[in-house]
Amino acid sequence: MNFAKQDEWLKNAAEEWPGAKLIYKPEWDVYVFLVAHKIFGMYGENTQKELILTVKGLPHQNEELVEMYSEIKPGYHMNKSHWISLQLRNHHLEKTLFIHVLKNSYTLVFDKLPIKIKKQLKISSH
Numbered sequence: 001m002n003f004a005k006q007d008e009w010l011k012n013a014a015e016e017w018p019g020a021k022l023i024y025k026p027e028w029d030v031y032v033f034l035v036a037h038k039i040f041g042m043y044g045e046n047t048q049k050e051l052i053l054t055v056k057g058l059p060h061q062n063e064e065l066v067e068m069y070s071e072i073k074p075g076y077h078m079n080k081s082h083w084i085s086l087q088l089r090n091h092h093l094e095k096t097l098f099i100h101v102l103k104n105s106y107t108l109v110f111d112k113l114p115i116k117i118k119k120q121l122k123i124s125s126h
Contacts, residue, residue, distance in 0.1 A: 001024075001029050001030070001031075001044060001045065003022070003024075003031050003043065004051065004088075007043070007051070007088060009095060009099075010043065010053065010098060010099070010102065013099045013102065013103070014033050014041070014102060014106065017035070017103070017106050017110075017125075018035075018110070018118075018121040018122045018124070018125035019035045019036055019110070019121030019124070019125065020033065020034070020035050020040075020106055021033075021034055021035075022034075022043075028042075028044070029044060029045075030042045030043060030044030031043040031044065033102065033105075033106070035106060035109055035110050035113070035121070036110075036113050036117050036121065038109045038112075038113070039056075039109075040055065040056055040102075040105040040106045040108070040109040040110075041053060041054065041055045041056075041102050041105050041106075042054040042055075042078075043088075046076050046085070050087055050088075050089065050090075051087070051088040051089055052076055052085040052086060052087055052088060053085065053086045053088055053098060053101075053102065054075050054076055054077075054078055054083055054084070054085040054086075055083065055084060055086070055101045055102055055104070055105035056082055056083055056105040056108050056109065057082065057083070057084055057101060057104055057105060057108070058108070059081040059082060061104075062074070062075075062081065062082070062083070062084045063081075065084055065101070066084060069086075069091075069092075069093060071086060071087040071091040071092070071093055072084055072085070072086050072087075072093075073085050084101070086098060086101065
């Protein structure tokens with residue numbers, strides 16, 4: 001699986017955040033967004049061959065998003081209350097929503113990192 005050229009904006013947004021990177025995991029056939037080796041997002045296909053972005057979120061916020069948008073489902077192959085999956089094609093979702101939920105996921109993971117690691121990531125990103 002290749003990262004679609006039309007989705008480069010996702011990768012570019014995430015790479016601006018301290019320590020964030022995108023790697024391909026061939027055993028899962030997905031691209032994984034990481035910070036300090038911790039997953040905060042996944043980009044890949046579901047069983048219907050739809051491209052999806054799966055991100056972490058607070059359960060009550062995830063529930064609201066699932067109720068508001070038919071293109072957002074509980075996390076594909078993930079904990080259904082802590083993760084959501086957003087369809088990347090054939091939807092009415094704005095790019096800003098994708099970036100917002102990806103950044104929120106990054107922040108949730110980053111905030112739980114040890115202080116020493118957070119400082120190192122912030123210093124290395126300057």
